[in-house]
Amino acid sequence: MQGLVLTERIVQRIAAQGCLLVLNLGLTWYRGWREIVIYPDAFVPQRSYTDEAGVVHETRYPHLGEAWQGGPLIFSAADVAGRAGDEANVVIHEFAHKLDMLDGSANGLPPLHADMRVAAWADTFSVAYDNFCRRADLGLEGAIDAYAAESPAEFFAVLSEVFFLRPAILAQIYPPVYEQLRLFYRQDPLARSTQAFP
Numbered sequence: 001m002q003g004l005v006l007t008e009r010i011v012q013r014i015a016a017q018g019c020l021l022v023l024n025l026g027l028t029w030y031r032g033w034r035e036i037v038i039y040p041d042a043f044v045p046q047r048s049y050t051d052e053a054g055v056v057h058e059t060r061y062p063h064l065g066e067a068w069q070g071g072p073l074i075f076s077a078a079d080v081a082g083r084a085g086d087e088a089n090v091v092i093h094e095f096a097h098k099l100d101m102l103d104g105s106a107n108g109l110p111p112l113h114a115d116m117r118v119a120a121w122a123d124t125f126s127v128a129y130d131n132f133c134r135r136a137d138l139g140l141e142g143a144i145d146a147y148a149a150e151s152p153a154e155f156f157a158v159l160s161e162v163f164f165l166r167p168a169i170l171a172q173i174y175p176p177v178y179e180q181l182r183l184f185y186r187q188d189p190l191a192r193s194t195q196a197f198p
């Protein structure tokens with residue numbers, strides 16, 4: 001759409017990176033939806049929300065990707081291709097939201113496996129999230145995108161990116177979060193990575 005020529009590279013990037021998350025979980029974890037919408041570049045959805053005082057606000061700001069509950073994933077092709085100097089990965093990010101939404105809402109708690117404990121997940125993530133928000137408030141977010149401070153759902157999605165792409169960083173900063181994600185994704189990217197801490 002919008003004059004976009006969909007290259008094989010873009011399609012393969014989305015497919016391969018989307019599969020990475022469910023490599024040891026199975027495609028049933030992506031059940032309930034089937035559409036991916038791709039814009040050529042960042043897109044600006046018009047949204048409105050009503051605040052506590054009953055005032056309706058219109059918002060328009062650029063998005064690189066979106067995950068809709070029960071609906072499509074939406075990507076900016078330019079961001080799927082990757083931008084120079086940008087370590088974020090919009091594909092892993094949005095697919096992580098899809099896993100989070102599998103039990104109803106994006107809240108940073110995806111459905112866990114039988115051998116995992118919700119209390120352990122919640123404790124681990126809330127301690128790390130509080131710590132990260134404090135660091136981000138001080139401008140000390142470091143190697144992790146400050147956008148992770150937006151909400152527990154964004155924290156899970158951003159940390160999933162770091163888990164797969166820069167596992168040494170996550171294991172160093174938040175080892176208990178790395179361990180919970182290792183149990184959840186049933187993968188150990190650090191063990192297969194030779195990447196050193198930069």
Ligand SMILES: [Zn+2]
Nearest residue numbers: 093097154157
């Ligand atoms: Zn997000």
